[in-house]
Amino acid sequence: MVHFRSPSKAHRLFLLLLLPASVAFSPAAPIHSFVSAQPTSTSTSLCSASNTAPAIPMWAQHEISITAPSRGCHLITSEVNKAIQKDIASMKIGMANLFIQHTSASLTINENADPDVRRDMEVALNKICPGQWTKDGTFHHTMEGEDDMPGHVKSSLMGVSLNIPIKNGRLALGTWQGIYLNEHRDQGGWGGGHTRRIIITLQGQS
Amino acid sequence: MVHFRSPSKAHRLFLLLLLPASVAFSPAAPIHSFVSAQPTSTSTSLCSASNTAPAIPMWAQHEISITAPSRGCHLITSEVNKAIQKDIASMKIGMANLFIQHTSASLTINENADPDVRRDMEVALNKICPGQWTKDGTFHHTMEGEDDMPGHVKSSLMGVSLNIPIKNGRLALGTWQGIYLNEHRDQGGWGGGHTRRIIITLQGQS
Amino acid sequence: MVHFRSPSKAHRLFLLLLLPASVAFSPAAPIHSFVSAQPTSTSTSLCSASNTAPAIPMWAQHEISITAPSRGCHLITSEVNKAIQKDIASMKIGMANLFIQHTSASLTINENADPDVRRDMEVALNKICPGQWTKDGTFHHTMEGEDDMPGHVKSSLMGVSLNIPIKNGRLALGTWQGIYLNEHRDQGGWGGGHTRRIIITLQGQS
Incomplete structure (x- = not known):
């Protein structure tokens, strides 16, 4: 399951199988979140887009x-x-x-x-x-x-x-x-x- | 499939789908096992609990x-x-x-x-x-x-x-x-x- | 799903479920490929066998x-x-x-x-x-x-x-x-x- 470039029919079926579960797993939580942890200075916190695609x-x-x-x-x-x-x-x-x-x-x-x-x-x-x-x-x-x-x-x-x-x-x-x-x-x-x-x-x- | 905090119905269905297979994979083998490998001294070996939960x-x-x-x-x-x-x-x-x-x-x-x-x-x-x-x-x-x-x-x-x-x-x-x-x-x-x-x-x- | 030594019936079913998808994922691409990247000398390139087994x-x-x-x-x-x-x-x-x-x-x-x-x-x-x-x-x-x-x-x-x-x-x-x-x-x-x-x-x- 390493190479994944030309999704076939079987592949799309597999994704469909995973999709409802994976969407349910991460309803709103972001995968990439920018957190600024600065022990001695001010910080800014930015959230990037969430990833709800099947893994x-x-x-x-x-x-x-x-x-x-x-x-x-x-x-x-x-x-x-x-x-x-x-x-x-x-x-x-x-x-x-x-x-x-x-x-x-x-x-x-x-x-x-x-x-x-x-x-x-x-x-x-x-x-x-x-x-x-x-x-x-x-x-x-x-x-x-x-x-x-x-x-x-x-x-x-x-x-x-x-x-x-x-x-x-x-x-x-x-x-x-x-x-x-x-x-x-x-x-x-x-x-x-x-x-x-x-x-x-x-x-x-x- | 990164965030996994509030299991939904779809999530539980997905777990059910995985469960029989994963239990079968690891009938008795421990995930965390404490092995003492001491080249020059005595050793003790302790086994912790096995993990049969779906991964x-x-x-x-x-x-x-x-x-x-x-x-x-x-x-x-x-x-x-x-x-x-x-x-x-x-x-x-x-x-x-x-x-x-x-x-x-x-x-x-x-x-x-x-x-x-x-x-x-x-x-x-x-x-x-x-x-x-x-x-x-x-x-x-x-x-x-x-x-x-x-x-x-x-x-x-x-x-x-x-x-x-x-x-x-x-x-x-x-x-x-x-x-x-x-x-x-x-x-x-x-x-x-x-x-x-x-x-x-x-x-x-x- | 860590230990996987004595495949049971459920396990084989799980593999069957994955098989068509995983084969479709990697139709021709090798997992282990030997690439020779030599900035200043000649190179040889060898491809090893592809892995189409379910992951x-x-x-x-x-x-x-x-x-x-x-x-x-x-x-x-x-x-x-x-x-x-x-x-x-x-x-x-x-x-x-x-x-x-x-x-x-x-x-x-x-x-x-x-x-x-x-x-x-x-x-x-x-x-x-x-x-x-x-x-x-x-x-x-x-x-x-x-x-x-x-x-x-x-x-x-x-x-x-x-x-x-x-x-x-x-x-x-x-x-x-x-x-x-x-x-x-x-x-x-x-x-x-x-x-x-x-x-x-x-x-x-x-």
Whole structure:
């Protein structure tokens, strides 16, 4: 029941079956309500339109593989959007999860405009967990190179799993938010061909 | 089918339709089972009551806007609970996601009692990614002030997306856990009025 | 409707009721599609089989308690798998959330083979947020010992909530990925018996 694009007769019958119940469930309550909870300032409260459409549960799962051009932080928002565009379009409310199946790469969300932010993010990670720790005896796991154990640490600091809400058929990213794939290996990873696999799981309702 | 508070006749009919199937699905298996998996110590295993009620899938999505009083870590548990209280009440099992649509603020869960913990968290973040890196040539993205690029780094270290399980109509936070909004901008952010938007997405079953 | 192992007559009737609709929903579209989105290199695109089976929404929630043998990073993948094995088996697509209800412990995913990685991860965390900050006046929250406030910081850096996709009845972890429980307290925590409670919430469809 995942893909739901060309409603057939059977589909319409199923919707009819659900319709009276679902309308009854939510006579007046809004699904999307804007609440302003401001601990120290004034607030405004806006209610958006209510959703009385029947809820068809939908799941979809994709895998994308990305080989980054170099160690560092790279925007992959458009690649993610391309992979999910057909499935997400009919989801009014939902949740997307991105999960990278690796231990020296990571996913995060950050500024999508100035390339210097991605450059500075990589610089900051190298200062927070320097490669030097592989050479000065700090780390014991050093067989796979200077960038390996720091890559594991950065992967856990940034995270390998990312949840992004779905709203009205789109990822509900803020204006300045983009999805980063952070590759923490250098020669071993990028140039040498570490292709990173990301599982994208979508769920939602129409 | 999100809001489900005043069951109508149609609703009861729908439940009747589901009931025989759902009871058949889970004749004796518990939904909430307490399993103790202790790699190095003894364990006890307790089974709670089984749930044979029909599962009505529910989704809800809210937006709250919060303007923090100052740069730093701030408890917003009560604001979040207020925004979701009507929707979460009927969810026996579920998942809440909080997503902040910004790149120099973040969300985390931490100690909810001693204000010093929030103060110390902010101090630690400033030591882990100091504003000095904006002035000493470490960072290139410096046009928006000393607190901007460090704010981006802290946002990714702490994260912008938070998943909290729902259990018996409430967020299943531990006794000492509270939800933090971390504002990483100072004058530009707080005093100047950076209102932060958080999308709260709930899903669950009754 | 969570447990779904011994289909009864009523169950089969329910499936029959759903079947025409769900087949109609996804006439040709695949659920699992492998898309290769590579910003800078060549890509291959493979489509896996489509799923036209009826989607039965399933939720399950478990609690496991783990007492770690010492401060540091510990693999708990097998404990988690043991707790969820019965529920996850029938989920073709889904999402697992692990949530640790504590503020000086955390969960992460990292390398599952070399114990040195876990040892080095703990060493890195102690360098990123040293216990020294409890003694030199950096931190104010010092009453509960040198390891307490650093434990809170590490907990937020690593995170207390972890989402792992479910694919074909299993956690979709990468080959080298394991689930870590990070205990950030020493005597107070480990030796002294800090048992950490983890709520595991599963949802998916068969």
